[in-house]
Amino acid sequence: MISHFHNLIRFHSRQLSCLGFVACVLLQTPAEATVVAPPSSTTATDTAREIAATVNGKPIYASAIDTQIELLIPNLDRKSARYQKLRRDLLAKTIDRHLALEYLHHSKIAASNDDMQLAIIRLEKRLKLKQQSLDDYLREQKISPAELSHRIDWQISWNRYLNKYLSDTNLQKYFTDYKSQFDGTTSEISQILLASHPADPAKQKATFDQAKQIIRDVRGDTISFSAAAKKYSISPTGKTGGLVGAIKYRGSMPLQFSNIAFALKVGEVSVPFESEFGVHILRCNSIKMGTRTWQQARPQLREALVESFFSFLVNTRREMLKAENKLEKHIEINSAWQ
Known part of the structure; x- marks a missing residue:
């Protein structure tokens, strides 16, 4: 077994x-x-x-x-x-x-x-x-x-x-094996959201190319994540540097979003991924470990x-x-x- x-x-x-x-x-x-x-x-x-x-x-x-x-x-x-x-x-x-x-x-x-x-x-x-x-x-x-x-x-x-x-x-x-998903751990996440064009392959490719360039610029310190969010993000959070806030794995965010967010280390930037809302780039700002036991979860x-x-x-x-x-x-x- x-x-x-x-x-x-x-x-x-x-x-x-x-x-x-x-x-x-x-x-x-x-x-x-x-x-x-x-x-x-x-x-x-x-x-x-x-x-x-x-x-x-x-x-x-x-x-x-x-x-x-x-x-x-x-x-x-x-x-x-x-x-x-x-x-x-x-x-x-x-x-x-x-x-x-x-x-x-x-x-x-x-x-x-x-x-x-x-x-x-x-x-x-x-x-x-x-x-x-x-x-x-x-x-x-x-x-x-x-x-x-x-x-x-x-x-x-x-x-x-x-x-x-x-x-x-x-x-x-x-x-x-998956403690942070159940013990109440929170991860503070910022995001950049780009418009998605699933019905137009050429535009969709251009969006992903743009996302990859943004990631290269952020990782290369050409621009900060916060500044990139203010410049490029179509999400309302873009105005505040892309800050989504502290999230739990099984909280208000879609599971796809949480999976990627909780795989990030502090300071790490994700690869671009698509959801029904658009093309996302995530950054983990901080992690606060939870205290729940397996019995409580x-x-x-x-x-x-x-x-x-x-x-x-x-x-x-x-x-x-x-x-x-x-x-x-x-x-x-x-x-x-x-």
């Missing part, structure tokens, strides 16, 4: 910015542990439903993605740009969860057929108390028997994995470690498929969803 955790820590140091939302969307299990879906006379026919993507031939239905959006943001206009972006984002995360489940089965940590059948029997008993049948439940949830099996498979398999690895020992190890530690585990499973499975030259055929996305 410790060896597995050390592999995760090495992975996390390379993939920290990939941490993401984790939810219970399921995948049909691999051939070595095929789950038998419960019989049903539900009227929903899978052949009539739009398929957004397939993972190893297993469909991800558009209606399942739309149901998730409805739960997150009821009555959102389906024609809006926001809705379409949410659809694509949720599809990407659903594909990732399918890959994670595949890896759990590959590692033999996943649900067995007996586990699945027992879970279905328990569900039927709970439904009976509500005077509801399994078919009623499937219609209410707008899912097929196979999708129900996927959900149960994920819930059992993912919880089994967490029960094995989400221990106090691993939480403490994670805290030690347990909720945040647990959340971060769960996300790290998930990213580790997904990316390990992707690397396996790449090594076998199977990744492109394994994941097929409907052109309308790309």
Whole structure:
């Protein structure tokens, strides 16, 4: 178990910015542990439903993605740009969860057929108390028997994995390796923000070239960071020399911003990076170490470690498929969803 955790820590140091939302969307299990879906006379026919993507031939239905959006943001206009972006984002995360489940089965940590059948029997008993049948439940949830099996498979398999690895020992190890992210450490940051032009490659390249020249000038003491911020930054903080202030890793700033800010030593200037706000250059002015213990940071530690585990499973499975030259055929996305 410790060896597995050390592999995760090495992975996390390379993939920290990939941490993401984790939810219970399921995948049909691999051939070595095929789950038998419960019989049903539900009227929903899978052949009539739009398929957004397939993972190893297993469909991800558009209606399942739309149901998730409805739960997150009821009555959102389906024609809006926001809705379409949410659809694509949720599809990407659903594909990732399918890959994670595949890896759990590959590692033999996943649900067995007996586990699945027992879970279905328990569900039927709970439904009976509500005077509801399994078919009623499937219609209410707008899912097929196979999708129900996927959900149960994920819930059992993912919880089994967490029960094995989400221990106090691993939480403490994670805290030690990434202490400043959890102990309340603050980093005083200044920034220079340049206008971004993602739709115009030539202008975008010119912006990054300008950012790199600014960094060379600052590092070469041709101009101070504060003076450069006043001269070039489009952010309101430019007027005060670019001072953002003291930030915590899990504070008000986006995770991408915090990742780069907390990687800087005092006096160090970052490479340029792009966000939805523009092209950023950061400087660390000072660091004040925190005093929280790992026990005090347990909720945040647990959340971060769960996300790290998930990213580790997904990316390990992707690397396996790449090594076998199977990744492109394994994941097929409907052109309308790309």
